[in-house]
Amino acid sequence: MTATLIRHPAVAGRFYPHSPEALRQDLHTYLSQTPAQKPVHALGCIAPHAGYVYSGHVAGAVFAALQVPELCVVLCPNHTGMGRALAIVSEGLWETPLGNIPIDSAFAAALKQRCPLLHEDSAAHRSEHAVEVELPFLQIRQPKLKFVPIALGTGQFEALEQLGLALADTIAAQNQPVLIVASSDMNHYESDAVTRVKDRSAIEPILRLDARALFDVVTQQDISMCGFGPAVAMLTAAKKLGAVSAELVKYATSGDIFGDRDAVVGYAGVIIC
Numbered sequence: 001m002t003a004t005l006i007r008h009p010a011v012a013g014r015f016y017p018h019s020p021e022a023l024r025q026d027l028h029t030y031l032s033q034t035p036a037q038k039p040v041h042a043l044g045c046i047a048p049h050a051g052y053v054y055s056g057h058v059a060g061a062v063f064a065a066l067q068v069p070e071l072c073v074v075l076c077p078n079h080t081g082m083g084r085a086l087a088i089v090s091e092g093l094w095e096t097p098l099g100n101i102p103i104d105s106a107f108a109a110a111l112k113q114r115c116p117l118l119h120e121d122s123a124a125h126r127s128e129h130a131v132e133v134e135l136p137f138l139q140i141r142q143p144k145l146k147f148v149p150i151a152l153g154t155g156q157f158e159a160l161e162q163l164g165l166a167l168a169d170t171i172a173a174q175n176q177p178v179l180i181v182a183s184s185d186m187n188h189y190e191s192d193a194v195t196r197v198k199d200r201s202a203i204e205p206i207l208r209l210d211a212r213a214l215f216d217v218v219t220q221q222d223i224s225m226c227g228f229g230p231a232v233a234m235l236t237a238a239k240k241l242g243a244v245s246a247e248l249v250k251y252a253t254s255g256d257i258f259g260d261r262d263a264v265v266g267y268a269g270v271i272i273c
Contacts, residue, residue: 004093005093005122006094006095007094008095009095010129010132011129012097012132015052015132016051016056016133017097020097020098023097024098024140026052028140030056030057030059030061030137031060031141033057033060034064034249034250036064039065039066039067040066040067041177042067042179042273043241043272043273044234044235044272045269046062046182046184046206047059047269048185048186048268049129049131049134049183049227050185052133054267055267057250057252058250058251058252058267058268058269059137061269062250062271063137064141066141066179069142069176070142070145070176071104071107071145071148071176071179072138072142072145072146072147072180072181073107073147073148073150073179073180074134074138074147074149074150074183075150075152075180075181075229075234076130076134076150077152077153077183077229078151079128079226080128082123082126082127082128083122083125084119085117085152085153085154086115086152086153086163087118087125088119088120088121089103089121089122089125090103090108090112090120091105094147096132096136098139098140101145101147107170107174107178110170110173111170115162117159117162117163118166125151130183131149131151138181152229157212157232160229161233163236164234164235168236168237168238168240169240171241182230183227184230185267186198186199186223187225187266188224189224189264189265190264192264195253195264195266196266198221199251199268202225202228203248203251203270206246207248207270208246209235209243209245209246211236214231235272238272243272245272246271247273248269249270250268250269251267252267253265254267
C-alpha cells in the first residue's frame with residue numbers, strides 16, 4: 001500500500017497564524033471587512049499572497065465575493081527558483097492549520113495530458129508560499145475543497161498561453177465548476193506613488209481580459225508583478241471559457257497598513273466572470 005504524500009506548511013506561523021483558532025479568527029475578520037453581497041460564480045480571480053497582516057484584507061475581499069467551488073486550480077509564481085518551469089503536483093494532501101486538502105488527481109492527470117509542458121515536480125512547491133497562503137481562505141469558504149497546485153517559473157508568453165488554453169479545455173470537460181486562482185502581488189519595493197501608477201498600468205489590461213497586453217505592459221514597463229505569469233494563464237483560460245467581465249474588488253499597498261510610503265508592495269484583488 002502506497003503512503004499518502006503530505007505537503008506540510010512552509011510558512012504557517014510567519015505569513016499567517018499557525019494556531020487553527022487564531023487563523024480562523026483572522027480569516028473571518030478579513031472576509032467580513034467588505035459589505036456583504038451575494039457571492040458570484042467566477043471563472044478566475046487574482047489574489048495577493050503576502051503575509052496576512054499586509055494583504056489579508058485584499059485577499060479577504062476577493063474570496064468573500066466569490067462562490068468558491070469544490071475544485072480550484074491555484075497558479076503561483078516560483079519565488080524559490082527550485083524545480084521545473086511549469087511544475088504541478090498531482091497527488092497527495094496539503095496540510096494547513098485547518099486540516100488537510102486533497103489534490104484532485106484526476107483533473108491534474110487530464111491537464112498534464114493536454115499540456116505537455118507541465119512536469120510533475122514537488123521541489124518547486126516544497127518551500128513556495130504563494131499557493132499555501134491562498135488555501136486557508138479557500139478552505140474556510142469551501143469545506144469540501146479539492147485543488148491542483150501549479151508553480152510557474154517561466155516568463156515565456158507562449159508557454160503561459162499554452163497552459164491557459166489547456167486549462168480551459170480541461171475545465172470545459174468537467175461536469176462541475178472550477179475556479180482558477182492566480183496568486184500574485186503587484187509592483188514591489190518602489191515608492192507608493194510610483195507603485196500605484198505602475199499597478200494601474202497592469203490592472204487596466206486585466207480588466208479588459210487582455211492577457212497579451214498584460215504580458216507586454218509588465219515586461220516592457222519594468223513592473224515587478226511577481227505573478228504576472230499565473231495571471232496571463234488564468235486570463236487566457238477564462239477568456240476561452242467565455243469570460244466577459246472583470247472587476248477590481250480591492251486595491252491597496254503595504255503603505256496603507258504601516259504608513260511607510262518609500263518602499264511598498266501593491267496588492268490587487270480581481271474577479272473574472
